[in-house]
Amino acid sequence: MSAKLNAKQRWQRRHKKYFAEWAAKNYHKRVVNGVCTGCGKAPRPGLRTCQQCYDRSLPSIRKYRRKVVASIYEFYGNRCSCCGESCLKFLTLDHINNDGQADRGRFTSEMNFYIHVATQIKEGNPSIGLRLLCYNCNCGRSRNGGICPHKEIA
Numbered sequence: 306m307s308a309k310l311n312a313k314q315r316w317q318r319r320h321k322k323y324f325a326e327w328a329a330k331n332y333h334k335r336v337v338n339g340v341c342t343g344c345g346k347a348p349r350p351g352l353r354t355c356q357q358c359y360d361r362s363l364p365s366i367r368k369y370r371r372k373v374v375a376s377i378y379e380f381y382g383n384r385c386s387c388c389g390e391s392c393l394k395f396l397t398l399d400h401i402n403n404d405g406q407a408d409r410g411r412f413t414s415e416m417n418f419y420i421h422v423a424t425q426i427k428e429g430n431p432s433i434g435l436r437l438l439c440y441n442c443n444c445g446r447s448r449n450g451g452i453c454p455h456k457e458i459a
């Protein structure tokens with residue numbers, strides 16, 4: 306990314322606070338009017354954005370999602386709580402008491418769930434009942450009546 310700002314970006318930087326307020330108000334207005342929150346045109350059925358705006362925002366959504374998930378993983382030690390697997394791509398957030406469905410049901414999306422968990426951690430009030438498990442241990446556990454086969458070998 307270039308460090309040089311174009312005229313619009315310079316303006317936005319100077320008017321950051323004002324711009325944020327304006328954007329929030331505009332966003333709210335579009336939600337109320339049931340139009341795309343990005344461009345004000347017709348949104349996808351049942352959603353808040355149109356396909357173009359969604360596609361355009363996808364990279365930043367992904368980036369944000371990665372950041373949120375990374376902060377959660379870091380808090381839970383960046384490794385599988387059973388076998389110690391530390392390759393992040395193998396890891397998944399696990400509900401210790403298998404109450405994942407009920408818990409996730411409270412949130413409209415997986416992302417909202419992650420944001421909730423990350424916020425709790427940030428506020429020093431981490432949600433209990435969560436841990437990191439690798440896919441191996443996760444699948445092993447569900448195939449083995451709730452106990453990872455690793456625990457039986459040990």
Ligand SMILES: [Zn+2]
Pocket residue numbers: 341342343344345346354355356357358359
């Ligand atoms: Zn749009």
Ligand SMILES: [Zn+2]
Pocket residue numbers: 385386387388389390438439440441442443
């Ligand atoms: Zn594991």
Ligand SMILES: [Zn+2]
Pocket residue numbers: 387388441442445453454455456
């Ligand atoms: Zn295991």
